[in-house]
Amino acid sequence: MCGLAGFFGPFRRAADDSAEILRKQGLSIALRGPDSDGIWHDDAVGFGVTHRRLSISDLSLAGHQPMASHCGRYILAFNGEIYNHRELRSRLEQEEQGNTWRGHSDTEVLLTCLARWGLDRTLQACVGMFAFALWDRQDRTLTLARDRMGEKPLYWGWQGQTLLFGSELKALRAHPDFQGMIDRDALTLLLRYNYIPAPYSIYRGIRKLPAGHYVVIGVGDRDAMPRPFWDYRNVVRAGLETPFTGTDGQAIDELEARLMTSIQGQRVADVPLGAFLSGGIDSSLVVSLMQRQASQRVNTYAIGFQARDFDEAVHARAVADHLGTDHAELYVTEQDALAIVPELPRIYCEPFADSSQIPTFLVSRMARQHVTVALSGDGGDELFGGYTPYQFMPRLWRWLRMIPAPLRQGIAAMLVPLPAPQRIEKLLTILGATSREDLYLRVRSHWMDTESMILGANEPDSLLRHPDTWRFVKSFEVWMMSLDACGYMPDDILVKVDRAAMANSLETRVPLLDHRVVEFAARLPLSMKIRDGRGKWVLRQLLYRYVPQSLVDRPKAGFAVPLGSWLRGPLREWAEDLLQEPKLRKEGYFDAKRIQEIWQEHLNGRADRSNRLWSILIFQAWLADQ
Incomplete structure (x- = not known):
């Protein structure tokens, strides 16, 4: 886990000027990589890149970045982990004898793949989470790429005649050409969702590179557009066309095998490693499989709150005791949590309003005192039907459809003058729904009238407001899960965890988002995800092989404050x-x-x-x- 930033523009700079700019850009994201830093620049074409390293794989100088390829043509700055780098290295050695390696870092393997195999083959071959910038000295092109599910962030965009890119917006702000004009349209999205979804950012002209995409930019190429190398829509489409036809037991076995493979790869590190454990289905399953593979007790971490309504630590402790992990918990006071609030603008490089960011930061800070890498259980809800709306929304829509739309709208109009506690207000919102897609948008929205709240703004399209590309999904439940996997998960859940962890120089890994697990989940029939009115059926059945049902079966609780x-x-x-x-x-x-x-x-x-x-x-x- 690291941070990168840089620029690409038509203006030649003095070498000292480029170095100073890159130094400032790197310093702004120093917590992403406190172990070492490096810069590389070609002042003849106005290109420069900086890298901050959090040493995880090959702690020696052989893993230093930016890294030049053996042929000297390519320069790579890379954030993330390639979990199958040993397998890729073996394939490279089989294809060409006499390989000379500097060390054993995944960065060197990724760079060698890119140099020998090219971009497309390399991206398809890699298993991992990543965001990288690749400079081609021969063609004078910059390639930016981001992993399939969007675990690692990457911003990019033109500011005047200069292209800026980086892991966080604060690195772009450190460049003298950064203009910093607030995008009022993007601000409407913050009010609606509590986050700003890709490809938008809070700044005009700066975009997030979408998950599973890359973009190749030449000198002055302002028309370069991102292209997908992996598209979750195609994964869902393929899953619907070729569904899993095995038995319940075969599905559980296959899921266990794929998760075992994912976790085995993600446990590899040259630094101490542990896991977050909330006591819920997803984190408990990840820890169970980790402990089965490990020869020693797995390090697990949880935080608790003194307010009983918000305390999940007792459940985590029960699971940890059963599995025999080396468990640590920290009970935080209200003052501990409140002290984080003034720090949120520093932790999150653009406005981000999921309040569970506070406990996420606290548990990351606690874990970093003991380990450098932590595995998490994120992804289970979106892939396996865990969120409660997936269970009740189809029934609600069937009920609403029995009431003629004019009558629903009339009822809503009569309720408007009444006092508006939250439930009545939400009822008013729901009654106005014109379609199942509109109903879900209304349930997911924190503000409906965003344009009236923000002066001079027009709300742009986003997944939930523009669902046409998903019309091939007939099941309402699968449709909701799919859009959340493409929107809410990468733009809220993964952002929350990445920034909170990186502010503590902690790397997080997400085994459930291994693309082989994701592709299998898309093939499972809905009945193996939601059954008897409960979500994550197949995850639960697998977990029950390791943890008694009584320890983990309870209503879903968020990481709330x-x-x-x-x-x-x-x-x-x-x-x-x-x-x-x-x-x-x-x-x-x-x-x-x-x-x-x-x-x-x-x-x-x-x-x-x-x-x-x-x-x-x-x-x-x-x-x-x-």
């Missing part, structure tokens, strides 16, 4: 400062009067507006930090 009461209590002064009406009017982004009305509703207890307010507060805190 008591945000509503915090905003009325210890965070009130912080929030009121950010939401001052004169401040909002001067900045000119929001409808200041309406925000004040919503803030007062929350303070008075008329409704819990914390989820709505959090996105605005996070933006305001981020803006003040720029």
